Amino acid sequence: MFDLEIDALQSAKDSLGPTFCDFVEAIDTCQGHIIFMGIGKSGHICEKIVATMQSLGIKSYFLHPAEALHGDLGIISQKDMIIAVSNSGETSEILNTIPSISKIGASLYSIIGRSNSTLQKESVKSLILPTVKEAFLGSLVPSSSTTMTLALGDALAIAIAEHRNFTKNDFGIYHPNGLLGKKLTLKISDIMLSGDDNSYVLSGSTIQQTLYEMCKKPAGGVSIVDANQHLIGVFTDGDLRRLFNKSIPNVMELIVDNFMTMSPISLNKNDLAYDAVLNTISDHNVSFFPVIDKDNHCVGTVRMIDFIKSGLMG
Incomplete structure (x- = not known):
C-alpha cells in the first residue's frame, strides 16, 4: 500500500506544471475567500486543506456541495474563488452548484482526476492529477488519489505562505493555545x-x-x-x-x-x-x-x- 501511494505522490509531483503556478497566483490575489467543495472522501480532504490554509492565514473555508444546494450558497460572494475537488469531474452535487456560482460571479477552479470532464469544462483552470492505482480493491477505495490531492493542497498552501513571507511568529498568532502555541x-x-x-x-x-x-x-x-x-x-x-x-x-x-x-x-x-x-x-x-x-x-x-x-x- 505504501509503495502504491508513494508512487502516486511521485506521479503527482511529476505532473505539476504552469497550471499549479496559476492556482497559486489566483489564490494569493483573491480578494475574497477560498472556498473548497467536495463530497465523500474528497470532502474530507478539502476540510484538511482548508485547515492547513487557515493555519497559514489564508482566508478559506469548506462548503459541502449538498448543503450548498439547500441554501449555503448564500455564503459565496463575487470576490470568492471556488475550488471544487472531484476525482471523476462528474460529481452531480458539485455540477448542480455551477449555475448558481456563475450567477453569483465567483470564480470556479477545480482539482480533478480525469481530463475532459464536465467540471473541467466549466472551470477557469483545472489541476488534473494523473491516473493512479488505488491501494485496495482496484479503483473502488479512494486512497492513492486522495493522498495525491491532500499533498497537492498542502503544496498550494505552503507555496502561498512562502510567497507571503509567512514566518513562525505569524504561525504562532493562529496557534495561541497548546504546546505548539507556547513554543511559538x-x-x-x-x-x-x-x-x-x-x-x-x-x-x-x-x-x-x-x-x-x-x-x-x-x-x-x-x-x-x-x-x-x-x-x-x-x-x-x-x-x-x-x-x-x-x-x-x-x-x-x-x-x-x-x-x-x-x-x-x-x-x-x-x-x-x-x-x-x-x-x-x-x-x-x-x-x-x-x-x-x-x-x-x-x-x-x-x-x-x-x-x-x-x-x-x-
Missing part, C-alpha cells in the same frame, strides 16, 4: 518572577541581608545588582552552603560581592521561553536564571520549576 509565543517575561517577587540584592549587601532575601523569595538564589539595577552577579543556594562549610568567623557580616558568581548565565525577557530551553537551560546545571532587558537591567528571575510548569520541558 511564550516569552521569558511571561513565566519570570518580577516586581516584588524578583529575587535580588544590591551590591555591597551582607550575607545576612542576602540570606534574608533568599528565605523571603525561595528562587534558588539571588541576583546581585548595582545602584542602577544592572546585573553584576548571582549568589546561589550552593554558594551559600559552600560558604558555611568554610566555617569563616562572622560570616553573616561578609559582603556578598566577594562570593558571588560574576558574569552569570542570564536570559533576556523578550526571548522565547522554548528557545531558552533548547539553547540555554538544557546545557547548564543551574536551578535559576536572572532575567535582563536589552540594557542589562535585572528585571526578573526565572526558575527551573517555571519552565517545567509551562509544559515546555516535556
